[in-house]
Structures are given as C-alpha cells and as structure tokens.
Amino acid sequence: MPVPVPRQRDIPGTESGPGATSSLTLLVIEDDPAGGLTVPEILDADGHRIRLRSARNLTEAARLLTPDVNCVLLDLALPHGPGAGSGAGAGSGDAAADPFGALRQVLRIAPRHAVLVLTSEDDAQRAAEAVRVGAQDFLFRDELDGRLLSRAIRYAVERKRADIAQYKLAESKLRAQENARLERGLLPHPLLEGSDLRFAARYRPGRSRALLGGDFYDTVRTPDGTVHAMIGDVCGHGPDEAALGVELRIAWRALTLAGLCGDDLLATLQEVLEVERPCEEIFATLCTVDIAPDGRRAGLCLAGHPAPLISRPGRPARLLPYENSGPALGLLPRARWPRRQVELGGTWSLMLYTDGLIEGRIGQGKERLGQDGMVEMINRHLADGLSGEGLLEASVTEARRLNGGELTDDVAVVLLSRAEG
Template sequence: MTATEVPRAGEADGFAVLPVPRQRQDASVPALTLLVIGDDPAGTFTAPELFDGAGTRVRIRRARNLTEAERLLTDDVHCVLLVLDGDGLESLRRLLRLAPSTAVLVLTGDGAGEVGEPGEAVRIGAQDHLSRDELDGSHLTRAIRYAVERKRADLAQRQLTETRLLAQENSRLERGLLPTPLLDGADLRFAARYRPGRSRALLGGDFYDTVRTSDGTVHAMIGDVCGHGPDAAALGVELRIAWRALTFAGLSGDLLLSTLQKVLENERSDDEIFATLCTLDIAPDGGRADLYLAGHPAPLLTGADGVPRLLPYEAGGPALGLLPQAAWSRIEVELGASWSLMLYTDGLIEGRIGQGTQRLGQDGMVGMITRQLAGGLRGEDLLDAAVTEARELNGGELTDDVAVVLLDRVAPARILGLPAQIQRSSG
C-alpha cells in the first residue's frame, strides 16, 4: 500500500478495496457525484471521494435503502450505484421511477441468481451491470463516466425525438391554420405570409382563407382572435374552418358573419374574447367585390394606376363576439380590370417606428407599400419586404401575430393595350 492510499476494511463479502488518494483535492478537476444505495458490509464506499488515473474525481454519498435515497436524489447526483438485495430487479424498477434522468449502475455478486441474466438489468433501464469480484477504483470510475455519458446521450436522443414529434404535430396544426387556397379556374395570383408573435411558436390567433365557389365567385377572408397563445390559435383554426364550410354551403355577408359569431360564442373560453374579420366576395368577372368588415382594418387596393389606396371602412360593423345582435353592412367596391388587393392583420401596422411611441399605422403602411411598388416589388417579394421593413422599423421582432394575403388580377393585354411581354412582367 502506498502512502497516498487510505487503509480500508478487508475484502469481505467479495468487495475489492478501492484506493482513494488523499492529496488530490484540486477543485478544478471535473467532479461527479455517486449515490450508493444498499448495504456495504466491507466499507468499500466509506471514503468521501475516489480518483482514477484519468483525473476523474467522484464524490460519494451513501443511502441504506431507497426510502433514504429519495431524500438524497438531488439534481447534482450524476450516477446511482444500486447494490441489489433480495428484492432483485424490483428495487431497480423502483429506482428508475424515482430517478428517470439519472444514470444507474447495478452491483451484484458474481452469480446471476440475484437478477437473472446479466443483461436483464440493462434491458430494464440501467446503464451497466457490475460484479463485486471485478470492482476496483479504476473500473468503477470508468463505469461511472461511461454510464453518465450514455444517460446524457439517451436523454438527448429522447428530447430530439420529442422535439421532432412536437414539430410534426405543430406542422399539422399549422396546415389547419394556413390553408392551401382553392382558386382553381380563377384568373388570380395568390400570395400570403404569416408570422406568429409568440417566440418559437408556429401558431397564432391570426387566420385567413381563400376559396372559389362553383358560381365563379372568389371569397377571401382574414381575421384575428384577440389574445395570444394556443387557445387563440385553436379558436382561429375553428373560425377559419367554419368560414370555409359555410361559404361552400352558400352563406355570405351578414348571415355568414352572424353564424360565425355564434361559433365564436360557443367555442371561446371567456366571454371577453372576440375576433375581427374582413371578408371579400369578388365577382366572377373580377371587376367588383362586396366587402364586409367586422372590426378589422380595411384592405389595401392598388388599381391599374399603381397607386395603393385603403378601401372604405366607415360602414364596417363591430368585431365578432362584442354585440349579441350585431349587423354588418355590405360595402360595394369597384376593382377595375387590373388590380391588387392586400388583406392584413393589425400586427403589420401596430409595430413602433424607432425608439418613440409612434406606430406605423395604416398611413405608414400605405407609404411603405407605395415605395416598394415603385421599386418593382410584386407578389411574394412585396409581402416579404413589407413584413421585413415593419420589423426593422419596430427595432426587432413584432410582438403581435402578422398575417398578410395578396390577390392580384392582371387584365388580358387586349384590355390594357399593353404588349404581352409587359403584361407577363407586371404584378
């Protein structure tokens, strides 16, 4: 025995003596904490620390049984060494339920009778199965290191799997919130952008949809449920699906909005929750539309002259869910032969400008879109630029959900009197 080793009890009951250097107490050496559970008749784990040749320092705690161990299983315990007793694998199963995130080693005698086959403990959930007759300080510290790393790898893989499953589930929900437009047969181009206000979220309370019914009418809608979080997102999905079903069933205008209000009143979790909505019914010839506003900002129309203008909003009605007997008036809109319509939620216009309290607002948005149109931006590029500039003006991410929908109609060249190549490059 060297001068740096502590005398131990003998090798009774099959335990080997573990050398524990006295002088290596360097706090900079990475340390692991081992909790030993069970009887230790040979006094193998009485020393507070042990080392191996690689410099691994292991602090040792002791518990006589699982009841005592439950109090000692704190977050700084890296590994548990369970000395199996007459309960066999049942005590291991109990330990795994107590410490699902902690590495576990089991220690038995040289026979397999206590736990069945040696691999059975590992199959149940332990990281390794050690035998008393092979135990020494170097072997134990190496087993602890490997067990801790295997457990970390297992937990990382589990978290990765859970994250992937959550992402897949969120993607399925997102597809319900952000639908594919049904515009077959319409001479319109569609583009949309959506950005939830919650950090790392895929879903928000904004919702939109666009469909073409059998009579050739194109119906577009955008809305915003007050509040944030999954409840608002779920309600937005419900309203969008209800709108699509009711539209295909032939409802429109005031009757459609009244029915959607009933859906909201029955599905909302709080009587204070409301939703704003904007609907457009574009005639089959594309030259005119009926607009209904329920507490929502008016769309932006850009005609053949290339100048964007806000549609009238004075005749709009209240948001859904505010007044039990509300009514909504039709606003007739002349679109012309060639036009672009932008529907948006208030998240786009409520961002701040610079360091002050001034917000972008509708007038600021009109000026922003005017500049971007003059710069030749159209379609998805226009929407990307609008959301990006609003974010930059805000000095960072916009805190509210943002949804923007763009519908473009370009008249045939014979109507505009333009060469075909110019017609293809416009919009």
C-alpha cells in the same frame, strides 16, 4: 454473493466550500444472507462519502429505492422471479431462461437511476451484454475497491444524466416536428380552381417557434363563380387564440360554401365565437370580400378590421372606404355588419392584412407605421415594379426593419390580383 468492498478508516469529508463534492448514496442488491456490506458508510480514497444501502431481493430494493439514491449496484447472479431472494437456488430456473431478468426488473423500477452490474472477470461477455440491455457500466468482483467503486458510481450517474438529457432533447424535437406538421395541416389551402385571380399570402406568427397565431385567412370560389376572401384576427397571441382562429376559418369556409354571405355569415360566425372562446373577453376582427364572377366589383364587410388596400395601374394604392363598418365579433349581441359595394375595375390588386403589419414601431420612438405609412410603403414597392409574392415579402421585411426587429404581433397578408386580358 458478497461485494468485497474493504472497510476504510475514517477520513473527514469536505462538507462545504466551492470545491465540495456532494455525497452519493448507493443501493447494493445482492442476496448473500451474511451481508457482504456491514459498514453503513464508506469513504473513497479522496474522502468523498458514499452512503450504502443493502437489499437482499428486488422487493426489498423497490422499498429502499428512495429519491436520494443515486446509483444501484446489482449482482448479476441475483435470482429473480417468484420467490427470488429466499435462498441461494431460488429462481434459478428464471435466471436460466433470462440471465438478465433481474437487471430488466431493476431498470423497470428505477428508470431514472444509474445502474451498475457486478460479475466475475470470466463473465466479461455477459457483462458487456448487460450494458447493451441498459446498465451504465459493469464492474468485476475481483478488481473492486473503494476508489474504483466511487469512480464507477460517479461515471454512471453522469452518464445516466446525459442519457436522460439526450432522451428529453429527442422527445422535444419529435414533439416540435409533430406540432409543426399539425400546424402546417391547419394552414389554409385556397380553393380558386376556375378563377382568373392570382393569389399570394404571407403569414408570420408573433409567438416564438410557432407556425400559427391568432390571425387567420382563407379564399374560396363558389360554384356561381364568386370568389370569397377573408382575413381575421383573434385578440391575443397564445395557443388558445390560434386554435380559435382555426375554428373560425373552418367555420367561415363551411358557411361560405353553404351559400351564406355578408351580414348573415358574420352573425353566424359570432355565434361560433361565443360558443368556442375560452372567456367572454375574447373577440375577433374580420374583413370579408366577395368578388363578382366578372371580377369587376366586390362586396365588402368589416367587423372592426382595417380596410383593404386597392391598387390599379397608373394610380396610387389607396384604402377602400371603411365608413359604416360593424363591430368586432364577440363585442355586441345582435350586432349588424353592413355590406358595401365596391367597384374594382378591370385590372387591380386587393390586399387584405391584419393590424400586425401596421402596429410595428418606427425606429426607437413610440410612433407606429399605421395605415398611412403602410400605404406609402406599398406605393414605393409598386413603383419599384414589385407584385404578388415579392410585394408581400418586401412589405413584411420592411415593417420588421422599421420596427428594429421581429414584430411582436401576428401578421397575415393576402393579395388577390386580376389582369384584364
């Protein structure tokens, strides 16, 4: 059926300037052989140009649907299906089977375009149903004029933009939720059943809106009663480094449960790193501790990582000895990592941490907190009676405060404690 858009006199449109309105292009799909729209360009009452294109069937419409088309105006009476558009009665059986078949096809070939449908005034229920199917709006053939068409086009275009934006927002939220669930699943779950040690940890990635960074940690108890703990740091802060950190943590747990320890364990982890890292410049620091079943002594291995901090009742906290430590994983082939025996005593707390905790700045200057500043900070919190989760939370919070805002590096802190009964 023809679309009765009246011819209008030429009214010069505003081409430029702050109040200029961009031209719109409308693709009209209707099958009247006479062609209801014979004017290649019309103007609405405000002088805004609307370029017109006409298609007699959906095949022709698909060819004319170029990126500069803003809106599609579809005659709901358009036949569809095989042979549609070849005559007034073509495809009538398909239209009876699905009165919105043509609209569904248009929505399929033009998913990002605004779509208006045109119908008769006595078919209002069908017009409303067309909107539920996916059209932005409907127009009645007997009421249509240039001004109404222009307003309907602009409304439909803006509504389509809003729909697309809302869809992208919902898709982004869903993807963020899926990523968060995935990252939470990759965080470690300590295996300490049967041990009298208390465990606490804090993790804060440096990447914005991330749950995982390049830092990683884990703790497991092997069948002989030994508690193994480790903390590490892959250089860099991106998703590749986070993925590599997860791989190293899982490999460490598997190797530890298989019976490896000390230098043999670190040498094997270096092989894993060399195979999995995206480039040869990537390395990782690591600290491993294996605590004897009686809880009074431990073996310590450092691979380019800061030494743990130990605190005992009645004594100030201090760093464990870190002489003769080995290089970071991935730096030197055939490197060795000496294992040092450490006496812990009966009651103690052992804190493992990554350098994100100590590399934050102090105030506006270039001075960093450093290991000495961290030891002083921990001793203040211990003097205030803090322990466990409270001690770690207070320490990370103060490091952020001293830095004047969020720490740019990943931060991981693990605290193992034992109280002799």
